[in-house]
Amino acid sequence: MGKHIKFFLEQSWLLLVASVFFGICLAGLNAWWEPKIIANEIKKFNDLAGGLLTEAEKFEPAEVLTIDIGKGKTVDTQVKKAVSGGDVVGWAFIAEGAGFQDKIKLVVAVDKQFNKLRGFGVLSSNETPGFGDKIKTGDFYRNQFIGAPCEEFTLSKVGDDKKIDSEIVAVTGATVTSESVVKILNNFISQVKAQMKEKGYI
Amino acid sequence: MDTVTVLLMGFISIMIVNNMVFSKFLGICPYLGVSGRIDMAFGMGCAVTFVITLSGALTWLIDYCVLQHLGLEVMRYVCFILVIAGAVQLVEMYVRKFFPAMYDSFGIFLPLITTNCAILGLCLFINLWGIDNLPEAVVLSIGAGLGFTLAICIMAGIRENLALADVPICLKGAPITLITAGILTLAFMGFAGMIR
Amino acid sequence: MANATDISISKTFIAGLWEENPVLRLLLGMCPTLAVTAAVKPALTMGCSVIFVLICSNIVVSLMRNLLKPHLRILMFTLTIATFVTIADLFLKAYVPDMSETLGPYIPLIIVNCIIICRAEACASQNGLVVSVIDAIGMGLGFTGTLCVLAGIRELLATGKVFEIVVFAARDPVTNEGWFTPWAAMGMPVGAFVTLGLLLGLVNLITKKQA
Numbered sequence: 001m002g003k004h005i006k007f008f009l010e011q012s013w014l015l016l017v018a019s020v021f022f023g024i025c026l027a028g029l030n031a032w033w034e035p036k037i038i039a040n041e042i043k044k045f046n047d048l049a050g051g052l053l054t055e056a057e058k059f060e061p062a063e064v065l066t067i068d069i070g071k072g073k074t075v076d077t078q079v080k081k082a083v084s085g086g087d088v089v090g091w092a093f094i095a096e097g098a099g100f101q102d103k104i105k106l107v108v109a110v111d112k113q114f115n116k117l118r119g120f121g122v123l124s125s126n127e128t129p130g131f132g133d134k135i136k137t138g139d140f141y142r143n144q145f146i147g148a149p150c151e152e153f154t155l156s157k158v159g160d161d162k163k164i165d166s167e168i169v170a171v172t173g174a175t176v177t178s179e180s181v182v183k184i185l186n187n188f189i190s191q192v193k194a195q196m197k198e199k200g201y202i
Numbered sequence: 203m204d205t206v207t208v209l210l211m212g213f214i215s216i217m218i219v220n221n222m223v224f225s226k227f228l229g230i231c232p233y234l235g236v237s238g239r240i241d242m243a244f245g246m247g248c249a250v251t252f253v254i255t256l257s258g259a260l261t262w263l264i265d266y267c268v269l270q271h272l273g274l275e276v277m278r279y280v281c282f283i284l285v286i287a288g289a290v291q292l293v294e295m296y297v298r299k300f301f302p303a304m305y306d307s308f309g310i311f312l313p314l315i316t317t318n319c320a321i322l323g324l325c326l327f328i329n330l331w332g333i334d335n336l337p338e339a340v341v342l343s344i345g346a347g348l349g350f351t352l353a354i355c356i357m358a359g360i361r362e363n364l365a366l367a368d369v370p371i372c373l374k375g376a377p378i379t380l381i382t383a384g385i386l387t388l389a390f391m392g393f394a395g396m397i398r
Numbered sequence: 399m400a401n402a403t404d405i406s407i408s409k410t411f412i413a414g415l416w417e418e419n420p421v422l423r424l425l426l427g428m429c430p431t432l433a434v435t436a437a438v439k440p441a442l443t444m445g446c447s448v449i450f451v452l453i454c455s456n457i458v459v460s461l462m463r464n465l466l467k468p469h470l471r472i473l474m475f476t477l478t479i480a481t482f483v484t485i486a487d488l489f490l491k492a493y494v495p496d497m498s499e500t501l502g503p504y505i506p507l508i509i510v511n512c513i514i515i516c517r518a519e520a521c522a523s524q525n526g527l528v529v530s531v532i533d534a535i536g537m538g539l540g541f542t543g544t545l546c547v548l549a550g551i552r553e554l555l556a557t558g559k560v561f562e563i564v565v566f567a568a569r570d571p572v573t574n575e576g577w578f579t580p581w582a583a584m585g586m587p588v589g590a591f592v593t594l595g596l597l598l599g600l601v602n603l604i605t606k607k608q609a
Contacts, residue, residue, distance in 0.1 A: 037495075075332075371606075377599040380594050385588070387588045
């Protein structure tokens with residue numbers, strides 16, 4: 001038995017020593033860089049939400065809500081309140097759902113009473129370059145949501161994109177992506193609104 | 203009913219719509235290397251399907267049950283690759299001992315599989331998509347493996363016929379294979395958006 | 399004697415750039431080559447990460463080369479590489495977050511990039527420290543160069559820009575200014591495959607003319 005253990009150690013001591021050493025290295029680096037990584041994520045959220053709620057000075061975590069995204073699945077989303085000089089000026093949260101190719105993650109900003117949408121920003125998406133990614137790069141689609149009422153959005157292929165209402169004109173060549181965004185927004189806004197009302201925030 | 207739909211959709215999605223080779227560029231090396239003959243390609247596909255199912259399930263278990271509980275996400279890549287390398291070696295030894303005939307037919311591909319990006323890629327995507335139950339992880343792994351087999355067999359079939367074609371000399375071999383693959387991805391793009 | 403080593407060092411370096419260019423000649427590391435070359439910036443980031451991992455893993459493997467047991471060799475290589483890739487990934491997440499997001503899972507996929515494991519096996523586990531490092535730099539630069547050329551072509555044709563600087567003015571649908579119609583297919587998988595195929599063909603043509 002002792003012989004076996006000796007043989008085992010002889011063969012693998014380098015692997016074991018290296019594992020421990022590399023493990024310590026990684027743990028150290030992670031401890032050093034992790035605050036920075038988290039700060040980056042918060043900064044990205046704040047930049048996107050701050051661009052929509054321009055009057056907000058900072059965003060504070062308010063509530064973690066569980067949202068049903070269909071097919072028996074749920075996600076947790078953090079709702080943050082936008083604060084300006086001690087007053088709440090709006091709410092921002094991350095909404096996600098399936099897009100054309102991959103998951104789409106949006107930052108959604110609404111006003112204090114959940115009456116009007118202040119717009120959305122794309123946190124991460126992997127849509128077709130040149131078509132679907134216009135939800136991220138172009139203003140045409142996004143601008144239709146700025147100031148739109150927080151109710152069920154509908155998608156149409158022809159219509160007036162300048163008129164701000166709950167009717168949204170799809171991006172040409174990217175109907176599916178446009179549909180996905182509308183679906184994600186409808187789903188999240190209605191559920192967040194209902195849950196926030198229940199919790200007495202509005 | 204919901205679960206079954208999710209599983210079925212996930213399966214078709216990863217096998218055809220989001221095929222690893224055509225939409226995520228994973229597993230290109232063996233795809234170019236072994237797709238010369240259709241029987242070799244099929245052997246490779248089977249080996250990959252086998253290993254990908256095993257390692258997909260194992261890495262999901264390790265990630266979900268151990269790493270995320272202990273907050274050790276930083277060790278994820280190291281653990282994943284060790285699990286895959288270990289799984290490949292285990293499978294190789296097992297197959298050699300108990301199924302010598304099978305080992306003769308696709309055993310030679312097994313060591314190559316460790317560096318097949320499709321496998322590590324799938325493990326990472328399962329984690330990225332936030333899959334939170336074992337059946338879904340397993341079904342996705344099997345689908346990815348079959349999708350890879352499908353892609354490599356289609357390619358091998360085309361290449362067998364391409365051997366008879368008159369290709370400009372400087373494009374012979376890898377270049378024409380890549381261009382063919384490009385046209386194939388165009389064909390597979392027709393499935394895009396079918397399942398969400 | 400010193401002269402002879404100098405020659406072999408410069409030869410190793412040059413070989414990585416052209417004669418044994420990992421992508422164009424050895425057909426290694428195809429997955430990242432195809433996946434990250436939709437634009438120059440991610441391609442460059444990817445190239446730098448690969449150079450970093452390649453140098454570090456070559457140093458470690460070269461230092462350990464006399465201690466390696468044959469059957470545990472590959473396991474040791476992958477362990478080393480995975481560690482350095484994790485470091486590179488953390489670094490990108492901390493200091494270049496938007497690039498880290500664009501590249502997504504393709505950074506961890508450097509672990510299974512055949513270039514690195516191939517150089518560890520073929521060069522670092524048999525040669526001394528200096529040669530291994532030079533080889534890593536040469537190979538890494540060859541890889542990065544190829545990536546950038548490919549990405550340049552694709553980005554130019556797909557968006558009319560190179561390195562996010564406008565070269566061809568894209569046609570505006572409203573004002574009708576500019577003449578270039580962006581070629582969206584170049585940004586998709588098909589563009590990657592076809593461009594790389596044609597590039598390989600071109601390289602074959604040039605080599606044959608030289609011979």
